Amino acid sequence: MLRSLCLLFFCAGLVACSGPTVDPLSLPLNPPDLETAQFPPSESELVHRPRMLLTLVASAKEDLSPAQTGESLAFLAESLAKYGDFAPIPESKVKALLAREDQRGFRPESIAMALNLGSLLGAEFVAQVELSLAPVKRSDAPYKTQGKITLFHQASGRMVFLEPWVYDSTDPTESRTRLKPKIQAAFPLRGFVLETRGDRRVAKISLGASLDLKVGQKVSFRSRIVETSLQNGLNSQLITYSPQVQCQGEVILVTANHAWVLIKPKDQEKLKKGDVVFTEPENSGSFF
Structure with a gap:
C-alpha cells in the first residue's frame, strides 16, 4: 500500500514538473487570433540579423601568452554568439582598417576611438576586454584567465554590459555555464x-x-x-x-x-x- 502511494505521488510530481502541454496545430483559428497589432513588423524586420560586435583587447597582462589570449577570446566570442546572438566583425576587416594612415595612433583602451572604429566597421556594439592570468596553486597547473568585458551600444555610446568572467582551460563548459545566464539576461x-x-x-x-x-x-x-x-x-x-x-x-x-x-x-x-x-x-x- 505504501509503495503504491509513493508511486502515485512520484507520478503526480512528474506531471507537475513537466508543465502544461498542447498540440498547437490541433487548436482552431478563432476571430481573436486574426487580430493584428497596431504596428506589426515589416517583412525586412522578420529577417533574422545577429548583433554585429567589434571586440577589442583594451589591456592584456604580459604573463599571458598569445595562445592563451587567443583561446580566452575565442571562449568569450563563442559564449556571446551562442547566448546573446552576437556575430563578430571579421578580424581581417579590423586589421585592414587599422592599417590605414588615418587610424595611426589608434588606442583600443580609448572609448571614443573604439566607438568610432565600430561606426566605420558597421558594428552595432563595441566591446573592450581586459585579460590577466588568475593565480593558480601549482606552477604546473593549467591556466585560468580573469577577464572583464565592457560592452557599449555603438550609436548611443551607452554602456550596456559590464561583467567580470573567468575562463578555466581545464573546464570550459563550467566557465560557459557561469557566464551564460548573465549574457541571456542582458541580451x-x-x-x-x-x-x-x-x-x-x-x-x-x-x-x-x-x-x-x-x-x-x-x-x-x-x-x-x-x-x-x-x-x-x-x-x-x-x-x-x-x-x-x-x-x-x-x-x-x-x-x-x-x-x-x-x-x-x-x-x-x-x-x-x-x-x-x-x-x-x-x-x-x-x-x-
Whole structure:
C-alpha cells in the first residue's frame, strides 16, 4: 500500500514538473487570433540579423601568452554568439582598417576611438576586454584567465554590459555555464508573434532552435511602438517597445526557425499577431 502511494505521488510530481502541454496545430483559428497589432513588423524586420560586435583587447597582462589570449577570446566570442546572438566583425576587416594612415595612433583602451572604429566597421556594439592570468596553486597547473568585458551600444555610446568572467582551460563548459545566464539576461533574443491559435492560447514566434531556443524556456511579450517624425524634410521612425510586459509564456515546441509558446491564461486576451517577444534566461522559474 505504501509503495503504491509513493508511486502515485512520484507520478503526480512528474506531471507537475513537466508543465502544461498542447498540440498547437490541433487548436482552431478563432476571430481573436486574426487580430493584428497596431504596428506589426515589416517583412525586412522578420529577417533574422545577429548583433554585429567589434571586440577589442583594451589591456592584456604580459604573463599571458598569445595562445592563451587567443583561446580566452575565442571562449568569450563563442559564449556571446551562442547566448546573446552576437556575430563578430571579421578580424581581417579590423586589421585592414587599422592599417590605414588615418587610424595611426589608434588606442583600443580609448572609448571614443573604439566607438568610432565600430561606426566605420558597421558594428552595432563595441566591446573592450581586459585579460590577466588568475593565480593558480601549482606552477604546473593549467591556466585560468580573469577577464572583464565592457560592452557599449555603438550609436548611443551607452554602456550596456559590464561583467567580470573567468575562463578555466581545464573546464570550459563550467566557465560557459557561469557566464551564460548573465549574457541571456542582458541580451535577450528578440522575435515576433507570427500567429496565434485557440483564442490566443498558443503563439507561433520567429525564434527557433537555430538560435538555441529550447522547450521549456520562458518568454515575455511586449507591444511595438512606432513614432514617425519629420527631420530635415525626411520621415524618421523611432521604434520602441512598451515598458511593461503584457504577456508571458513557455516554449512547448521548437523547430529550426520557429517555436510555439503556451500563453499564460490570464494574459491571453492581451496578445496579438505582430507583438514582440523576448526570451528569458533559461534558469527562470515557471510562469504556470
